[in-house]
Amino acid sequence: MVIEKDWVVVLKALAHPTRLRIVAELLQSTKCVTSMQDLLPASQANISQHLGILRGARIVDFTQDGAQRCYYVCRPELVGGLLDLLRDAPAPPA
C-alpha cells in the first residue's frame, strides 16, 4: 500500500485532544469561534491556532458571516468514519 504524505498530515492534525473535540463538535453542527469557547477549556487564541492547523490539513473550512467565521468539517465522511472506528474499536486483547 502506498502511504500518502497527506494522510500523516490529517492524522497529526487530529492527534490532539482539543482538535479532536473541535471536529467532534463541528460534526454535530457548524460553529463560530466564540461559541466553541463555551464548549472547550481553551482560549480564543488557542482555538484559533488549532483551527488553523485543522484548516491546513484541509479538515475544516469556514464561511464568513459578517465578523463571524462559521466553521464546518469539509470532509465529514472521513472524520466521521475515523471517530466511528475509534468509538467502536474493541479494546485490544490484554
Place this chain on the structure above:
Amino acid sequence: MVIEKDWVVVLKALAHPTRLRIVAELLQSTKCVTSMQDLLPASQANISQHLGILRGARIVDFTQDGAQRCYYVCRPELVGGLLDLLRDAPAPPA
C-alpha cells in the same frame, strides 16, 4: 460525543510516516524487526523505537520466536479501517 484519551494516543502513534508504513506492512503479514529493515529506510534502533510507540498505543504486539519477535497488528479492524478511510477519502473541495 465523549472523546477518549486513548483515541488521541492511537492517532498520535499513527501520525508518523514510518509508523504508518510499519502498520501497513504488518497488516499484510507479520514481520520481525530485521525484515522490516529491508522494507523501510530506517535503522534497527529507530524501527524498534517506533514499534515501542505502537505497542504503547496497543496497536501492535508480538510473539517471541526464539531470538526474533514476530510483530503483528493487534487491532486489524481499527487500523485497516483507518487506512481504508484515508485511501478512499475524496480530496477536499478546493
Place this chain on the structure above:
DNA sequence: CCTTGGTATAAGGATATTCGAATATATTTT
C-alpha cells in the same frame, strides 16, 4: 562459556509542538 544474531534501551542534540500573552486585523455598532 564465548560468540553471534536479533532486538531493546539510554543518552544526547536537533527540531517541532504547544500555549499564553500581546498585538493586529476586520466588521459592526454607536
Place this chain on the structure above:
DNA sequence: AAAATATATTCGAATATCCTTATACCAAGG
C-alpha cells in the same frame, strides 16, 4: 470616527518528538 466585537497572528518559553550513536540484553550455536 471611535468603541466594541470577532478572529487571527506573532513571539517566546516550556515541553515533546525525532533520530543517531553507543551500549545492553537475550537466545541459540559452537
